[in-house]
Amino acid sequence: MLTNMKTCKSCLIVDRVEGVVIGKDGACNYCSGQKHFGVMEDPAFRDAYDKKDVFYTELLDILKNSKGRDYDALVALSGGKDSTWLLKFVKEHSGGRVLAVTVDNGFESGIALSNIERVKKALGIDHLFIEEYTGVLLKAYRYLLTHNKDRNTVDILCRICTIVWQSALLKTAVKYGIPNVYIGYSPDQIEYYFFRITEKRLKENWFPREFFPEDMFSEEEKKLFWLGESEGGRPAVYFPFHVVPSYKSSRIRAEIAKAGLLPKGRSSQTLTNCRLNWLMMYRDYRNLGYNAHLPSFSHKIRRGIESRAEWNMSLFLAKIFIGNALFPRKLMKDALKKLGLDFSDLVKKR
Numbered sequence: 001m002l003t004n005m006k007t008c009k010s011c012l013i014v015d016r017v018e019g020v021v022i023g024k025d026g027a028c029n030y031c032s033g034q035k036h037f038g039v040m041e042d043p044a045f046r047d048a049y050d051k052k053d054v055f056y057t058e059l060l061d062i063l064k065n066s067k068g069r070d071y072d073a074l075v076a077l078s079g080g081k082d083s084t085w086l087l088k089f090v091k092e093h094s095g096g097r098v099l100a101v102t103v104d105n106g107f108e109s110g111i112a113l114s115n116i117e118r119v120k121k122a123l124g125i126d127h128l129f130i131e132e133y134t135g136v137l138l139k140a141y142r143y144l145l146t147h148n149k150d151r152n153t154v155d156i157l158c159r160i161c162t163i164v165w166q167s168a169l170l171k172t173a174v175k176y177g178i179p180n181v182y183i184g185y186s187p188d189q190i191e192y193y194f195f196r197i198t199e200k201r202l203k204e205n206w207f208p209r210e211f212f213p214e215d216m217f218s219e220e221e222k223k224l225f226w227l228g229e230s231e232g233g234r235p236a237v238y239f240p241f242h243v244v245p246s247y248k249s250s251r252i253r254a255e256i257a258k259a260g261l262l263p264k265g266r267s268s269q270t271l272t273n274c275r276l277n278w279l280m281m282y283r284d285y286r287n288l289g290y291n292a293h294l295p296s297f298s299h300k301i302r303r304g305i306e307s308r309a310e311w312n313m314s315l316f317l318a319k320i321f322i323g324n325a326l327f328p329r330k331l332m333k334d335a336l337k338k339l340g341l342d343f344s345d346l347v348k349k350r
């Protein structure tokens, strides 16, 4: 059994998360300022939040002045509120020659998919639905969900999935001669990047060989990953919400509803989230005893963006319902079926 887990009195993070230490006063090393979240571990980024307006001016300038061959901008469209708002924003601030791209992972919610249809029609924007990565992703999900059960699933599965779909976006940008890619990470999604992907990272080959057995992917499949220097171009990748002033999810929802893009009832995160999420949370509750998203929730609580009291309650309920596969059981079972797995495959044998 999983016992002796200490919880930070302020941000709810637990000491079972890698690198977290809870002091005698009950506060974690993040809360006491000894540790920083995501890219903020690097002192170079530490004051980036305070320079948001400088980056924002740069962003508007880039949007206005970047010209490409077939399109000027590529926007990742997931069918959620943030990517919808971002698409409208990029269209309005650039010359309007925008390509929206959705990378099919096979687990998008039905609502997200129908949102995409609505939004592209309403904005009159060209849209590509990329399906050639679905096979690689399915293979990766199945492997990652059933291995390394001592590791937080977000840390491994979301990381790899992100590498895959961002590879698809970058290769699409190269194919159509598009200089810039825009991704709707929320302001506090700073696990790996702030505002943009670094030049250094873009020069690397992104195939994550340390995560998989040598022969799991064919040479053809490996070529679907961003190959860095050997690609025929190097588009820039931006995360505009890191620098857009006064981001509020309620404001984003209201604005896209007002613009006739997504009515409020269709933009809830629970509805538009990737369906693998439930399985990831289930897996981590069973094996680690805490929510897979706890590190990022806690970060938001520390930043005052999310309420500690609300999350305390949500996490309590999630642990009971998701941790015991009670709800949403049907969605969980559907996802497992698609993966050819069973609940027991996700849980460490004891």
Ligand SMILES: [Zn+2]
Residues within 6 Å of the ligand: 008, 009, 010, 011, 012, 013, 027, 028, 029, 030, 031
């Ligand atoms: Zn804390």
